[in-house]
Amino acid sequence: MTTPMVKAEGVHKSFGAAHILKGIDLEVAPREVFCLIGPSGSGKSTFLRCINHLEQINAGRLSVDGQLVGYRQKGDKLYELKDSEVALQRRDIGMVFQRFNLFPHMTALENVMEAPIQVKGEAKAVARARAEKLLDRVGLADKAKNYPTQLSGGQQQRVAIARALAMEPKLMLFDEPTSALDPELVGDVLDVMRGLAEDGMTMIVVTHEMGFAREVGDALVFMDDGVVVESGHPRDVLTNPQHDRTKSFLSKVL
Numbered sequence: 018m019t020t021p022m023v024k025a026e027g028v029h030k031s032f033g034a035a036h037i038l039k040g041i042d043l044e045v046a047p048r049e050v051f052c053l054i055g056p057s058g059s060g061k062s063t064f065l066r067c068i069n070h071l072e073q074i075n076a077g078r079l080s081v082d083g084q085l086v087g088y089r090q091k092g093d094k095l096y097e098l099k100d101s102e103v104a105l106q107r108r109d110i111g112m113v114f115q116r117f118n119l120f121p122h123m124t125a126l127e128n129v130m131e132a133p134i135q136v137k138g139e140a141k142a143v144a145r146a147r148a149e150k151l152l153d154r155v156g157l158a159d160k161a162k163n164y165p166t167q168l169s170g171g172q173q174q175r176v177a178i179a180r181a182l183a184m185e186p187k188l189m190l191f192d193e194p195t196s197a198l199d200p201e202l203v204g205d206v207l208d209v210m211r212g213l214a215e216d217g218m219t220m221i222v223v224t225h226e227m228g229f230a231r232e233v234g235d236a237l238v239f240m241d242d243g244v245v246v247e248s249g250h251p252r253d254v255l256t257n258p259q260h261d262r263t264k265s266f267l268s269k270v271l
């Protein structure tokens with residue numbers, strides 16, 4: 018059996034008295050495009066943030082590529098990882114947010130070069146060569162010298178994807194990457210994501226783009242109120258939902 022890229026077992030997360038994730042169980046296989054849908058406030062972003070150690074879970078087990086997030090297990094005891102060890106885990110995971118958060122004072126090329134230089138101590142020439150390739154891959158070779166304000170939202174988001182890829186992650190997390198974009202700019206970003214999927218990248222995609230989920234997704238999970246309500250192949254879940262909550266949600270977004 019291959020090691021799952023992500024495995025969640027009974028994952029709970031609370032903020033103070035607010036119980037947000039109420040026992041999430043799921044598995045993402047390597048090379049899988051795993052789509053996560055659900056109403057606003059159901060805990061989708063919180064779950065992604067736990068995978069990337071931006072939040073710590075309160076109970077359960079969460080692992081990435083066979084390693085517990087934030088912990089090392091010895092026998093039946095868990096030990097918290099040091100900050101430097103957490104940083105090592107996190108650099109294998111790329112994350113793209115709804116808002117692109119590019120560095121405003123850097124060009125597109127510099128944005129993509131930055132992390133490998135700062136985090137991995139990579140030589141500038143190496144980082145530059147990779148960044149040029151990545152900008153080409155997201156269709157922005159001719160925008161390398163542009164600053165974020167000189168790019169459309171869709172172009173900025175494609176730079177953000179290239180920037181995440183520059184760290185050569187084994188897992189990419191997308192949190193509603195097209196939700197802040199004007200409709201005519203959504204397609205180019207989805208095309209880049211489709212290309213990544215074809216190249217075998219493991220991806221968890223929180224999205225309201227049901228067309229993307231149906232065409233590109235290998236698995237689809239519907240989450241509501243901190244639990245997985247329903248999961249399966251996207252075609253099955255989208256065309257033949259089993260639960261009333263799924264049906265009601267889909268009737269609003271489809």
Ligand code: ADP
Pocket residue numbers: 032035037055056057058059060061062063064
């Ligand atoms: P989704 O991405 O599905 O819309 P979120 O994971 O963003 O949902 O949020 C789920 C719930 O958790 C919301 O009620 C939100 O207000 C709450 N929440 C998220 N982050 C925090 C935080 N840092 N502190 C307190 N509450 C939070």
Ligand code: MG
Pocket residue numbers: 061062063192
């Ligand atoms: Mg969210």
